[in-house]
Amino acid sequence: MSMMWTVKVVGLGVVALSLSLELLGWLFCRRQPERTLHEVLFFPSKVACVEHIFTPASTHPCLCSLPHGVETSFSRFLRHLLSATSSLDLCVFAFSHMALSRAVLTLHSRGVAVRVIADKDYAAITGSQIGVLRKAGICVRCDVGSVCMHHKFAVVDGRLLITGSLNWTLTAVQSNMENVLVTEETELVQPFIKEFHRLWEFNDPARYLHSSDQKT
Amino acid sequence: MSMMWTVKVVGLGVVALSLSLELLGWLFCRRQPERTLHEVLFFPSKVACVEHIFTPASTHPCLCSLPHGVETSFSRFLRHLLSATSSLDLCVFAFSHMALSRAVLTLHSRGVAVRVIADKDYAAITGSQIGVLRKAGICVRCDVGSVCMHHKFAVVDGRLLITGSLNWTLTAVQSNMENVLVTEETELVQPFIKEFHRLWEFNDPARYLHSSDQKT
Numbered sequence: 001m002s003m004m005w006t007v008k009v010v011g012l013g014v015v016a017l018s019l020s021l022e023l024l025g026w027l028f029c030r031r032q033p034e035r036t037l038h039e040v041l042f043f044p045s046k047v048a049c050v051e052h053i054f055t056p057a058s059t060h061p062c063l064c065s066l067p068h069g070v071e072t073s074f075s076r077f078l079r080h081l082l083s084a085t086s087s088l089d090l091c092v093f094a095f096s097h098m099a100l101s102r103a104v105l106t107l108h109s110r111g112v113a114v115r116v117i118a119d120k121d122y123a124a125i126t127g128s129q130i131g132v133l134r135k136a137g138i139c140v141r142c143d144v145g146s147v148c149m150h151h152k153f154a155v156v157d158g159r160l161l162i163t164g165s166l167n168w169t170l171t172a173v174q175s176n177m178e179n180v181l182v183t184e185e186t187e188l189v190q191p192f193i194k195e196f197h198r199l200w201e202f203n204d205p206a207r208y209l210h211s212s213d214q215k216t
Numbered sequence: 217m218s219m220m221w222t223v224k225v226v227g228l229g230v231v232a233l234s235l236s237l238e239l240l241g242w243l244f245c246r247r248q249p250e251r252t253l254h255e256v257l258f259f260p261s262k263v264a265c266v267e268h269i270f271t272p273a274s275t276h277p278c279l280c281s282l283p284h285g286v287e288t289s290f291s292r293f294l295r296h297l298l299s300a301t302s303s304l305d306l307c308v309f310a311f312s313h314m315a316l317s318r319a320v321l322t323l324h325s326r327g328v329a330v331r332v333i334a335d336k337d338y339a340a341i342t343g344s345q346i347g348v349l350r351k352a353g354i355c356v357r358c359d360v361g362s363v364c365m366h367h368k369f370a371v372v373d374g375r376l377l378i379t380g381s382l383n384w385t386l387t388a389v390q391s392n393m394e395n396v397l398v399t400e401e402t403e404l405v406q407p408f409i410k411e412f413h414r415l416w417e418f419n420d421p422a423r424y425l426h427s428s429d430q431k432t
Contacts (some may be wrong), residue, residue, distance in 0.1 A: 187254035
């Protein structure tokens with residue numbers, strides 16, 4: 001009788017353990033997709049104050065005339081950008097949006113390693129923020145090899161990809177039909193990290209000066 | 217003794233069933249990520265003949281002077297586009313690339329339901345393929361509500377999203393630094409399907425004419 005009880009207890013123990021493992025495995029598998037962030041933002045964005053995103057700890061309420069406390073495509077975009085804690089690799093054709101420039105300067109002042117690749121023609125246009133970033137000490141390299149450096153992507157902390165049709169301009173944000181994808185999917189993020197590295201090396205001014213020297 | 221055996225057999229049976237379920241669950245969870253297609257294409261693309269992608273069954277070798285049998289970013293792009301079997305929803309700012317126009321016309325002639333949303337200003341430019349698509353009987357709606365319809369995305373069979381910085385022009389494909397994401401990730405595809413539907417309804421000419429009637 002005692003042996004039968006042993007068999008029962010051991011049997012039930014194994015069943016319980018096995019079911020627990022299965023449950024854990026199921027929960028783990030279910031949680032896996034939830035951990036990969038995906039978000040799509042469409043523009044034009046509603047216009048709203050974004051001061052609280054820059055200064056979340058401020059006790060003074062913002063007195064500007066824009067709507068407050070409204071979450072928009074642009075405020076989501078800004079939050080993802082400002083989530084950077086270690087690095088920001090930015091590769092963008094047109095960059096004249098003041099709030100986005102402020103965001104990049106804020107990250108730089110927080111000690112985030114910022115690298116920017118810009119289109120050389122657009123960088124020279126009035127209103128372009130590329131010169132402002134350079135003056136603040138941010139590493140900027142202008143594309144020298146193609147007709148047009150038409151990318152509009154950012155990689156945050158080597159983890160989060162922000163990319164789409166949206167140039168970093170006020171017109172794009174407030175007037176145009178645009179899209180931005182935000183994703184942590186490794187298979188999408190990694191190729192952009194690799195391409196940024198390739199373009200960064202390719203547009204190294206030292207390399208460029210060297211090749212000019214060879215020509216003369 | 218026979219009862220003990222029954223307990224043993226039933227116990228082992230339950231354990232075996234439970235372990236099998238766990239194994240199945242594990243295999244299912246492991247396979248899940250492999251099934252979701254993700255691909256990133258960078259441009260400019262190498263130039264190569266794409267005739268074999270349009271006519272894979274042809275026994276006549278192409279005699280053009282371009283390199284043959286080379287897989288490029290553009291040929292990958294074209295393959296994904298031509299994989300459509302039921303529907304193609306296309307929302308693109310600039311569309312003048314002849315091979316891409318041929319691809320859309322090919323899908324239309326195969327019975328694929330093609331819908332195109334185009335920017336009204338770019339559609340009127342010389343070289344734009346929008347008029348060619350319209351003449352072939354493809355449903356085209358021009359954006360009437362924004363400063364610029366700047367999207368460059370396609371949804372294939374309500375399943376595959378093709379989007380990025382790349383306009384559908386020869387310059388973008390052959391000269392510019394550009395990116396295109398190809399993904400089946402539902403969380404990324406679904407918002408684009410919804411946005412296409414919204415833009416399609418918003419730019420319904422009937423609705424537009426009606427609102428003009430109201431004004432006059």
